[in-house]
Each structure stands twice: as C-alpha cells, then as structure tokens.
Amino acid sequence: MKPEVLQCYRNLLIQRIQDLLQSAGYAVQFMRESGESMPDICDQAVREFFHTISFSLRDKERETIREIREAIRRIDEGTFGICRLCNKRISEKRMLAHPSTTLCIDCKRKEEALQIYQGKIFTPLSVSDSDWEQ
Numbered sequence: 001m002k003p004e005v006l007q008c009y010r011n012l013l014i015q016r017i018q019d020l021l022q023s024a025g026y027a028v029q030f031m032r033e034s035g036e037s038m039p040d041i042c043d044q045a046v047r048e049f050f051h052t053i054s055f056s057l058r059d060k061e062r063e064t065i066r067e068i069r070e071a072i073r074r075i076d077e078g079t080f081g082i083c084r085l086c087n088k089r090i091s092e093k094r095m096l097a098h099p100s101t102t103l104c105i106d107c108k109r110k111e112e113a114l115q116i117y118q119g120k121i122f123t124p125l126s127v128s129d130s131d132w133e134q
C-alpha cells in the first residue's frame, strides 16, 4: 500500500477510537445522571439495568479499540492489509469496510466454517471427555 493510503487508514482508525471513547463517555455520564435522580428500589433496578448495558458496551468498545490499535501497529510494521493466514493482500473493498480485519474474505469464511463445525462437533465431545477425567 502507498504511504498516503496507509496514512488515510491510520487517520480513519484513530478517528474510530476517538468516536468510541466519546460514546463511552456519554454512557458513563448517563449512568451518573440516572443514579442521582432515581433513588427508590424500582428505579434502582432501572439504574442497574443501564449499568449492566454500559459495562457490556464498554467491554465491546474495549475489544474494538484493542483491534483498532493492533491495526495501527500493523500499519507501523508494514503488515497492514495482508492476510495473517495466507499472506495474500486483503481486497481494498474489504479493508475499507473492516479496516481492522486481519483475514481476507476466503480465510474469514474458512475460519467461520471451522468455528461452526467445531462448535457442533467437537465442543460436546471435549466437554464429556473432561467430565470423565474428573
């Protein structure tokens, strides 16, 4: 990839992190506001509900931010846009849609198919194996 194209991706990725952090900040602010204005037990449940939602959102945001930071690291290392399994270039269309991806579409499909296969075939067997060992 050309340096100017990589710089565009870098800016795009940094912008995504900033957007995520900003939306996380709003989530925290909302929690604090609802905590102050809703003191009784019923509202406590509502508050806990939003509290849980905010935490799950932040877990997802944290994971996304980690993926984006990895992508920025790959830009620095010169491996950005290269599939980590087959070492082929990931299509520009896919990179634009998912800038933090590490797999080309073929490897992604294979990985997903393998996960479905493992989930249906191997997981129940491995669980019963460990049950026998205990």
Ligand SMILES: [Zn+2]
Residues within 6 Å of the ligand: 083, 084, 085, 086, 087, 088, 103, 104, 105, 106, 107, 108
């Ligand atoms: Zn691949």
